[in-house]
Amino acid sequence: MLKDRFYYEDPYRTAFKSNVIHEGEDGGRPFVVLENTVFYPTGGGQPNDTGKLNGIRVTDVEEVDGEIRHYVETPLEAFVVSGKIDWERRFDHMQQHAGQHILTAAFVETAGYQTVSFHLGQDIVSIDLDSDQVIEEQLRAAEERANEIILENRPIQTEWVTDEELDRSKLRKELAVNGEIRLVIIPDFDYNGCGGTHPRTTGEVGSIKILGTERNKKKTRVHFVCGDRVLRQLGKKNAILKEAVGLLSAPEEQAVDAIRKLLEANKLLEKQAAELKESLIGFEAGELLAGAAGNTVKAAFEDRSIAELQKLARAAAAQSEESVILLAARNGDKLQFVAARGSGVPLSMKKAADAALSEIGGKGGGNDAFVQGGGETSLSAEQVLGVMEAALQ
Template structure:
């Protein structure tokens, strides 16, 4: 029976000895099925336990067709197994899972939002609330209520019941199981079916901290941590903050203001850079026009974006009565633009069509301006010659 498994009888138990029922292999992974086990298998949003059997590392634990399979680094080849779980990992999972129960119940109590899914990750825990919009005040209220329950050190009870004994009126959510039903109960706060491992009291959860939220499939995903993970996150963020204030040469309490000033200065520099770039393009356009031959300007470049070619061509076209033909090779791609100044009658479509036929690329435009590109072995100068010939 489920309730007789060691990890349910005593979630604080870390060692055990039992008979090996059988060994097998699945997908190249050896596994062992034991008479009983302390190893919790992945399920209900909670990851599996880690540890060793007869000194062999257990890399995964899954329940398959009612049996718990311990996937191993190597076969046991034994009739009896002695096991030991990684207690730090087990207790962390106990803290996070119990914390999820508390926070979920707190959201129901303070905001009326039910939890529709739960994920216990290696660093962050998340729940999906049945709402597409949760405001900051609701997050703060749920977090405060959850930590109140933790500080009250209420007992966390587990109870096995049948369907007939189940009080469905108290359930936080409807159960999808029948037969052996395991309840996890925080008196006068939460009454819910759950197959995970939990500590004996809410106080052992330590604390809960919500880290942030995101929209996910019309729901709100809430990211949070409990217990030791709160300290881990605090240490991590404190380290980042210390590094940031060191770079900013500002005390911690002035870090936000220093960053704002830095961003403002950066925006001003970007604006000035854009203005100077426009001026340089203007000078370059003038130089190109000065080198025009028979009313046509040609220029080939390496590693110059199509956006810059467009700006340069438009700038030159707006300054004189000439046809502007520009091409640039960017890696395997060759890109081009063609523009005409005021008073020029030639259609740039002719130049564009000739270029596209030569390189087999794609492009478009009108009589006054065209652009295009494609992968080709031709040089930029060759494409420019093709475009010029089409206009003669």
């Protein structure tokens, strides 16, 4: 029976001995099935335990067709095994899973939001609430209520019942199982079916801290941590803050203002840089026009973006009504070009684009006054410019 499994009988038990039922292999992974075990298999949003059997590392534990498979690094080839789980991992999972029950019930009590899914990750835990409109005040209220329940150190009880014995009126949500039903109960607060491992009291959860939220398919995903993970998150964030205030040369309480000032200064610098770049583009356009032989300006570049080519061509065309501007640049395997005309030129730049694209087999577009395009070709920028110029003769 499920309730006879060692991890249900005593979730604090870390070591055991058991007879081997059989050994096997699944996808190249050796596994062993035992008469009983303290190793919790992955299920219900809670990851499996890890540890050792006869000194051999257990890498994964899964329940397959009613049997618990302990996947091991090498075959045991034994009739009896001694096992021990990683207690730090087990207790962390107990804290996080119980914390999830508490936070979920707190959201039901304070906001009426049900939890539709739960994930216990290596660093962060998350639940999905059945609402996409969870506001900050609701998050704060649920977190405060959850921590009140923890501080009250209420018992966390487990009870095995049948379908007939189940009081469905108390359930937080309908169960997806029948037969042997395991209830996890926090008196006068939460009554729910669950197959995970939990501590004896809410106080052992330590504390709960919500880290943030995100929208997920019309639901709200709430990220949080419990117990020792709260301390680890605090240490991690404190280290980041310490480094940040060191770079800012400002005390912690003034860090936000210092960052805001830096962002404002950066925006100003970006604006000034953009204005200077526009001025340089205009100056460069004048230089191209001054160095041109006749009314056709040609220039080839390396590693210059199509956006810069466009600006340069437009600036040159604006400065000389009688000029045709042909520019090309190679960016890796790709060659890109632009063609522009001054307002006094009757030629269509589409001719230049069509000729270039027929040679390089790329794509482009535009109108009579301005075109652009590009493609992968072995032709040089100078060769493509020659083809474009010839098409306009």
